[in-house]
Amino acid sequence: MIELKYxxxxxxxxxxxxxxxxxxxxxxxxxxxxxxxxxxxxxxxxENANQEGTETLIYKVVDHEKVIGHIxxxxxxxxxxxxxxxxxxxxxxxxxxxxxxxxxxxxILRIAFDQLHLHRVSLxxxxxxxxxxxxxxxxxxxxxxxxxxxxxSGNDYWSLWEMSILEDEWMVKST
Numbered sequence: 001m002i003e004l005k006y007x008x009x010x011x012x013x014x015x016x017x018x019x020x021x022x023x024x025x026x027x028x029x030x031x032x033x034x035x036x037x038x039x040x041x042x043x044x045x046x047e048n049a050n051q052e053g054t055e056t057l058i059y060k061v062v063d064h065e066k067v068i069g070h071i072x073x074x075x076x077x078x079x080x081x082x083x084x085x086x087x088x089x090x091x092x093x094x095x096x097x098x099x100x101x102x103x104x105x106x107x108i109l110r111i112a113f114d115q116l117h118l119h120r121v122s123l124x125x126x127x128x129x130x131x132x133x134x135x136x137x138x139x140x141x142x143x144x145x146x147x148x149x150x151x152x153s154g155n156d157y158w159s160l161w162e163m164s165i166l167e168d169e170w171m172v173k174s175t
Contacts, residue, residue: 002103004059004111006050007070011060012042014067018091026153027126028070028089053078057111058087061104068092071104073112073121081119083112088123088132101132105139106174113170122164126151133161140165140173 007015015037019025022035033041049056055076061069072087085108090100112118125132127146137143141163149157165173 002061002063002068002100002107004071004104004107005062007046007058007060007072009039009043009046011067012039014060015042015070015089015091018070018089023153026151026158027129028087030086031151059108061090061100063095063100066092068095069100069104071108073108076116076118078116081117083116083118083121085112085121085123097131101135102139105135109139109165109170110174113167113174119167120164121170122162124150124160124162127159127161133163136163140169142169 016039019028019035019037025033025035025037029037032045046058048054049058056072056074057076058072059070060067061071069091070087070089071085073083074086075082075084077083088101088104090096090104109121112121122144123136123141124147125136127133142165144162144164147160147162150160151158
């Protein structure tokens with residue numbers, strides 16, 4: 001069983017090692033990061049995170065004391081009771097395809113709905129990432145719409161599915 005622990009500076013090198021191409025970094029971090037990922041970018045990313053009342057919670061994914069992934073809950077809006085999952089990564093390739101993504105979603109949604117008492121959680125996923133889309137749908141997310149040609153990668157444009165889950169859907173899924 002995995003657990004989410006706050007991402008800290010000691011975790012930077014592992015995450016940097018996982019980002020082996022500009023395309024992979026864009027899939028993980030969106031336009032906020034540039035290749036190659038470095039400590040300065042991660043320091044900025046962590047700058048106002050993981051504090052009382054913060055808008056961003058950043059986690060490493062730990063399985064038996066080994067860091068195997070990363071996930072964040074950002075744009076936390078307590079007034080409107082919403083947030084956005086991002087930076088989802090099962091970085092340890094040997095653990096992919098074993099249900100880790102489902103466990104990550106369950107844990108981050110537990111934080112969002114059970115601890116923060118949010119009403120809506122959203123995420124974006126590129127339309128070609130079929131395994132991630134399947135994982136999110138299995139976790140209870142619904143496709144809301146396709147943002148066509150939302151990101152540029154080299155000479156190509158990538159389309160992005162917007163997905164969300166509401167608290168009542170989580171309650172049904174988590175029981």
